Amino acid sequence: xxxxxxxxxLNKSVLKQSLLWQGEVWHAxxxxxxxxxxxxxxxGTSSCPQDKNTADGKQSTTLIHxxxxxxxxxxxxxxxxxxxxxxxxxxxxxxxxCMLCTKDHGDREGNAWLPWIRQLLREENIASANGExxxxxFPRVFGFxxxxxxxxxCHDQDHRLRAVLCEINNTFGxxxxxxxxxxxxxxxEPGDELTARKVFHVSPFFPVAGEYRFxxxxxxxxxxxxxxxxxxxxxALQTHIVGKPSKLTAFSLARAVLRQPLLGFSVTWRIHxxxxxxxxxxxxxxxxxxxxxxxxxR
Numbered sequence: 498x499x500x501x502x503x504x505x506x507l508n509k510s511v512l513k514q515s516l517l518w519q520g521e522v523w524h525a526x527x528x529x530x531x532x533x534x535x536x537x538x539x540x541g542t543s544s545c546p547q548d549k550n551t552a553d554g555k556q557s558t559t560l561i562h563x564x565x566x567x568x569x570x571x572x573x574x575x576x577x578x579x580x581x582x583x584x585x586x587x588x589x590x591x592x593x594x595c596m597l598c599t600k601d602h603g604d605r606e607g608n609a610w611l612p613w614i615r616q617l618l619r620e621e622n623i624a625s626a627n628g629e630x631x632x633x634x635f636p637r638v639f640g641f642x643x644x645x646x647x648x649x650x651c652h653d654q655d656h657r658l659r660a661v662l663c664e665i666n667n668t669f670g671x672x673x674x675x676x677x678x679x680x681x682x683x684x685x686e687p688g689d690e691l692t693a694r695k696v697f698h699v700s701p702f703f704p705v706a707g708e709y710r711f712x713x714x715x716x717x718x719x720x721x722x723x724x725x726x727x728x729x730x731x732x733a734l735q736t737h738i739v740g741k742p743s744k745l746t747a748f749s750l751a752r753a754v755l756r757q758p759l760l761g762f763s764v765t766w767r768i769h770x771x772x773x774x775x776x777x778x779x780x781x782x783x784x785x786x787x788x789x790x791x792x793x794x795r
Contacts, residue, residue: 685713
């Protein structure tokens with residue numbers, strides 16, 4: 498594991514305000530032989546190999562190479578302060594240009610999010626995450642959204658990150674949560690690698706096997722979430738979600754929507770388009786298994 502001495506602590510005022518982040522998602526299916534993360538790897542960098550050759554100078558053909566980058570915008574929302582920022586362009590369970598719906602997250606029954614995540618943390622015995630919880634997610638735009646993943650950043654009373662709930666949706670309507678934290682509940686720092694065994698079907702081009710390795714580098718200037726998927730001893734997939742912040746105002750949100758008016762539709766369309774490209778490349782296909790009985794795993 499790589500650790501950074503810089504504590505992942507956000508200013509209290511940042512944790513208490515909703516922000517809009519402009520950025521991109523980068524996604525790469527890695528065909529090359531994996532290597533183990535070593536101490537010389539820079540904090541926050543991927544544990545997946547970046548060069549195109551294996552150790553013996555030959556290229557691995559186990560996996561098909563595929564890569565893309567798309568622009569996006571997302572919101573971060575302090576759950577204890579959801580109603581504090583009145584915004585005529587954004588509504589919580591109200592019809593607006595952009596919307597947040599309680600039924601899209603948490604227990605999916607329309608209940609408040611903060612009591613739900615507090616109860617989940619208690620059930621998982623993560624006592625240190627007793628401070629602000631900040632959600633990172635896509636809003637509904639013109640009433641539509643598909644969130645492949647939303648993140649719930651759970652802090653302690655000193656504003657240090659202690660746990661992250663990764664809320665996953667697939668295009669079949671199934672959902673699952675991965676809750677990641679250090680076993681001793683120490684603060685999560687930039688470059689720390691947290692793992693979760695893969696138990697949920699997301700893509701038909703990968704099996705339900707292996708593990709995810711998460712890294713979070715969260716600051717007042719940038720949010721970076723990196724997810725590496727390892728299976729059969731190889732780093733098969735890399736995903737980076739990155740954004741730079743601005744205040745969440747009616748103007749900034751309207752400008753973001755003008756730039757990407759079909760954000761919700763485009764996420765779904767791009768997933769199916771990339772799946773078609775992988776099918777054309779003859780990527781191995783895995784049928785959809787039954788979702789796990791438990792909605793949250795670690």
